[in-house]
Amino acid sequence: MAANQAGVSIEDVSKTFVTRTGKQVDEVHVLDHVSLRVEPGEIVALTGLSGCGKTTLLRILLGLERADSGRVLVNGSEVTGCGADRSMVFQNAQLFPWRSALGNVEFGLEARGVPKSERRRTALEKLELVGLGHATDRRPDQLSGGMQQRVGLARALSVDPAVLLMDEPFGALDAQTREGLQAEVLRIHRETGKTIIFVTHDLDEAVLLAHRVVLMAPNPGRIDRIFPIELPAPRTDLVTVRGRKEFGAQRHEIWHRLMTGASAQAAAEPATT
Template sequence: MIEIRGLRKTFTGQDGGAVEALHDVDLDVRRNEFLTVLGPSGCGKTTLLKAVAGLIPWDGGDIVIDGEPVRGPGPDRSMVFQNFALLPWATVLDNVAFGLRMRGVGRAEREERARELIGMVGLSGFETKRPGELSGGMQQRVGIARALAVRPQVLLMDEPFGAVDEQTRRLLQEELLSIWEEHRLTVVFITHSMEEAVLLGDRVVLMSARPGQIAEIVPIPLERPRSNDVGALERSSRYVEITAYLWDRLRDMHEEHRPAKAAR
């Protein structure tokens, strides 16, 4: 579905020097897979996702989706951001229908589709509200509905639950699992949470500290559907073992890149 080969990206740092964010990243994402990506802060996770979305250029390598090279944003991909990125002056209905309007879909059709998705994410009755009248969790539901409205093949999610409280995060995780189980999109999901990566993913991609590379890909042998009883899943020995293993790997990465203490 998604093939990434030899991807490299370098930024210019504040001091004017080159900062290598990604170095020779090779990754395959399977069709209808829920792939989670985990790694130390600053390892290039978001850079990788933005490159797949076609939102930023890169310096070397290739990204191919269904045989077509990525040259920029496309109708086959939608992205959900951590900071919601909603239009503050627009209603919930207009925010969800925004992508459809940009693609020339008629008003009646786009509003029908938007209302359907608003109901799916549990916001029926809030169609005329504006983002400032909603909680953070409700705003992110709007963001997810907006991303799904254009019927993408690939859903790219950049720490979408990172800005909400823990209780809301758990509810959104369960809702996302239910949506994925119904629609089976190809999802690439960036997170800092080991628990979230294991709960949601078919595989967890573990990235190394900067410059980001694929350190390991960990399969998640937990049965689906998972939305029926998340609590039981999280108490299972496999879940506990995998999250503990990921934490050990991440801790080792932090230790490897910690500056050595000066000798006394």
Template sequence: MGQVSLVDVSKRFALRVEKEVHVVNALNGVSFDVKDGEIAVLIGPSGCGKTTALRIAMGLETATRGRVMVDGRTVTGCGYDRGLVFQHAELLPWLTAFQNVMFGLEMKGMRGAELKDTAMRYLKLVGLEQSANRRPHQLSGGMKQRVGIARALAIDPAVLLMDEPFGALDAQTREGLQAELLDIQARTGKTILFVTHDLDEAVLLADRIIVLRAGSLQEIIEVGLPRPRGDLAAVRGSAEFAETRYRIWKALHQAETTH
């Protein structure tokens, strides 16, 4: 199971500028659910609270008010029921791709043949078994992100949290990884909470799109595109894609006029 619920989540930061302290409201009473086995996308402009919400869900930040629950249990810190993929892969540079995937498994207590077999299985899942012995500086940006995805999936989390993982990649690599992520999700059934600021990416990936603006929930948009979505070019050319993309744009545009 991989159900996630944010319940009335608020987050305030105190920033000191010279001698003055300013309070920043990163999130203001945000509530939404992510269903088991779906891809939910958090979208909004920079500074709207997307990454803060994800970090609270991971247990890296504590909410000022409210709570996050995974499968009915309140999140009180990091746990193996959640895996995180960063915007940049954050691989350990002195380890090979294979060793980077093994690292999380070792932290979980796995040893011996099971450790190696599991790490290789997830490298194969992302198509990198032939690059297992390469170090990060020998990998392209897209390959690094695939290692990061393999590392997060290897611990078998109920929920995969992804913070703009394709945002720094070129368009062609990004489109390839979007298709690969959809394929991986179809094969594993993982629940995914994905952060992006890209409207096209949100529509291509999501079952539901959660629009944030200035720390507040603006709208939740259901995506009617059928799965599987193997032919992304056909998806992009569909009327449903254009209509959903416009709904996101409209929600963000309306928000701009009210903040």
């Protein structure tokens, strides 16, 4: 196993959120006994209907949320909070507006006490990796949405995490920019070998990028089915990949299962008047 890779084990994880409005207490059972093994260097997509707990599971993996029961292990060590072995790319880049692209990428290294010369070298290296070596001095308001997401990706990679988590990182972008960044993720994976777990509602994106697609079902959130993606590697030309018969067949299989589950859930819900 490469030094920058890690296996992830999600073991029987459940999570309930409790909300209080005045005297009323409501419980939302978000995750129900979720178990999943992600191999070192694997790309896994989490998809499913809204409310199936995808983002909550990702936040538990990062350490921002605690599971009510069960546990998450990274390379055999239990996750008890945020750590340098994991980093997240969010749907919105969440850059500091007063910092340059370089300063934003340096931030995580600065927080870890990395000396100035080393963090500058690392930040420049990661900006080059995501194709932004020419924009190091630009502030976020001088960058397009796609460029901002590249900065966010560079920032996440700057701490050399073993596991890269992504929560719909391209969901707010136009189709052309999104496709460009999908290709970038695959290129970066080829170069770094990171273990990647990402959330997406886009089935095309899931099939294009992932080695396995995990379809989750809601109420409560649970794993419905896992689909191995059998497409030739490396997936360098995504236009060609999209045109392959296998791509269409696997996307349709996941879509059909998703829609079948949605129809079954709607039929089971009591009628309202």
